[in-house]
Amino acid sequence: MTPEQFKIEVLPWSVKLFPMARRMLKSDSEAQDVIQEVMIKLWNKRDNLGEIEKPEAYILTLCRNHCLDVLKKKRARPAEEENDYKLVNIQQRTTDYDAREKLEIVHQIIESLPDKYREVIQYREIDGLDFEEIRALTGFEVPHIRVILSRARLKIKEEIRKIYDYGPKEHQSIAR
Amino acid sequence: MGQKNINPLLDKYYQGETKLEEEALLKKEIRQGEDLFQEEKDIFEYFEQEAYVPENLESQIFENIQNIRNRSKIVRMAWFRYTSIAAAVCLFASVFWFTTKNQRAGELSQEEQFAILEQALFEISNSVQPAQNDDVLVLFQDENLEIVMN
Numbered sequence: 001m002t003p004e005q006f007k008i009e010v011l012p013w014s015v016k017l018f019p020m021a022r023r024m025l026k027s028d029s030e031a032q033d034v035i036q037e038v039m040i041k042l043w044n045k046r047d048n049l050g051e052i053e054k055p056e057a058y059i060l061t062l063c064r065n066h067c068l069d070v071l072k073k074k075r076a077r078p079a080e081e082e083n084d085y086k087l088v089n090i091q092q093r094t095t096d097y098d099a100r101e102k103l104e105i106v107h108q109i110i111e112s113l114p115d116k117y118r119e120v121i122q123y124r125e126i127d128g129l130d131f132e133e134i135r136a137l138t139g140f141e142v143p144h145i146r147v148i149l150s151r152a153r154l155k156i157k158e159e160i161r162k163i164y165d166y167g168p169k170e171h172q173s174i175a176r
Numbered sequence: 177m178g179q180k181n182i183n184p185l186l187d188k189y190y191q192g193e194t195k196l197e198e199e200a201l202l203k204k205e206i207r208q209g210e211d212l213f214q215e216e217k218d219i220f221e222y223f224e225q226e227a228y229v230p231e232n233l234e235s236q237i238f239e240n241i242q243n244i245r246n247r248s249k250i251v252r253m254a255w256f257r258y259t260s261i262a263a264a265v266c267l268f269a270s271v272f273w274f275t276t277k278n279q280r281a282g283e284l285s286q287e288e289q290f291a292i293l294e295q296a297l298f299e300i301s302n303s304v305q306p307a308q309n310d311d312v313l314v315l316f317q318d319e320n321l322e323i324v325m326n
Contacts, residue, residue, distance in 0.1 A: 003242075007238060011234050011237065011238055012234065014233055014234055014237050015229050015233060015234060018229045018230070018233060019226060019227050019228070019229065022228075023226065028230065032230070032233065032236075032237075035233070035237060036237050036240055036241070039237050039241055040241055040244060043241055043245075099221070102218045102221070102222075103218070103221065103222050103225055105218075106218055106219055106221075106222035107222060110222075122226075124199075125199075125223040126223050126226040126227045127227070128196060128200075128227070130196055145192075146191075146192035146193065147192060148192075149192040150190060150191050150192035153189065153190050153192070154190055156219055157190075157215050157216070157219070160215045160218065160219065161215055164214070164215070
């Protein structure tokens, strides 16, 4: 694979992988570092990439495992100051206080979902993965993924409606 | 896309039956539209924020990969260069060391040879020289001739 081919076929994955890496590592710069390492790995393997049966699944899994490795190393280190990810990232791009509060509410609702609901929702809605890609990462069959998605979407809407009807204080007690 | 078209698509979305393209269209319509779908608008806005990717991420990463490739090439070349210099130095050093060692070995062996030669000559001279023997019987002796018997 030539550098040009790599640029066209593999490099665009960095954009697709970034939100997932950022979400897992809770840091823009660490996410970028991980994506770069993944891309270097792929570059070194560029001549064998054609032989991989499902390159999408391979790349996604490679990136996720890389993030997990980084998290493991991070946990091994003594307590490190962790960026307040949600606030930092939302504040950077949204100055309007009300808008920020709304984003924060949605964030909290998604975070409070059961793990498999949260994971599937994030892969689909934020990372824009198709069902096969989600299947590769979660191991769930496609019909099951559809069911999870449907339930999670309805659950999020229901929780938001409750908060908008009764106000943010009510939400706090639900979240707890 | 009007509200009439959004509603069926939204139903499909909540059933988990929409394709990625349909979801993208739905999200775009609701985010940009009026506040008829307030909950969805906020949810989709959150997804959009979370899907944020820094500008020039691709080009930055590509540039870094290129830099790493170039650096590794330079490092590899430097490695070859330094290794060859080190090998040459080793070669010269070993040749020099062996030569001087051999010279020293030659000097030593000459001394040894000299000592052995000296010893040998001494032994020869000893053996050639007739032993002074008191037990001989002198049969005849004058100024020119001595006849003895062992």
